[in-house]
Amino acid sequence: MHELSIATAIVEQAGEIARADGAGGVSSVTVRVGELAGVVPDALHFAFEVARDGTALAAARLVVEQVPGRAWCGECAEEFAVGMPPFFWCPRCDRPSRELRSGRELEITGVQS
Numbered sequence: 001m002h003e004l005s006i007a008t009a010i011v012e013q014a015g016e017i018a019r020a021d022g023a024g025g026v027s028s029v030t031v032r033v034g035e036l037a038g039v040v041p042d043a044l045h046f047a048f049e050v051a052r053d054g055t056a057l058a059a060a061r062l063v064v065e066q067v068p069g070r071a072w073c074g075e076c077a078e079e080f081a082v083g084m085p086p087f088f089w090c091p092r093c094d095r096p097s098r099e100l101r102s103g104r105e106l107e108i109t110g111v112q113s
């Protein structure tokens with residue numbers, strides 16, 4: 001379960017951000033997770049509960065903002081949803097496009113003390 005290593009990294013990074021801000025504890029952490037990032041939100045929530053144990057984030061809540069996978073078609077200047085599993089084919093001009101605009105995010109966007 002690679003969500004556990006991701007959750008551990010989130011706990012470590014959020015802890016560092018809180019320390020740099022001089023915060024004693026963390027009440028919640030917000031992360032952006034792309035549809036194509038290969039992370040299952042439910043598994044991430046579960047892993048976070050394991051990873052936060054005994055840290056400054058022991059009482060913290062994990063907020064997951066999901067980002068849909070979207071690609072760009074240069075032929076007709078159209079952005080389209082690739083879905084899951086991703087299908088990189090422009091629905092407008094019927095051509096393949098692999099120019100991904102969003103969906104691979106995996107980042108901390110907020111740490112609340």
Ligand SMILES: [Zn+2]
Nearest residue numbers: 073076090093
């Ligand atoms: Zn197109």
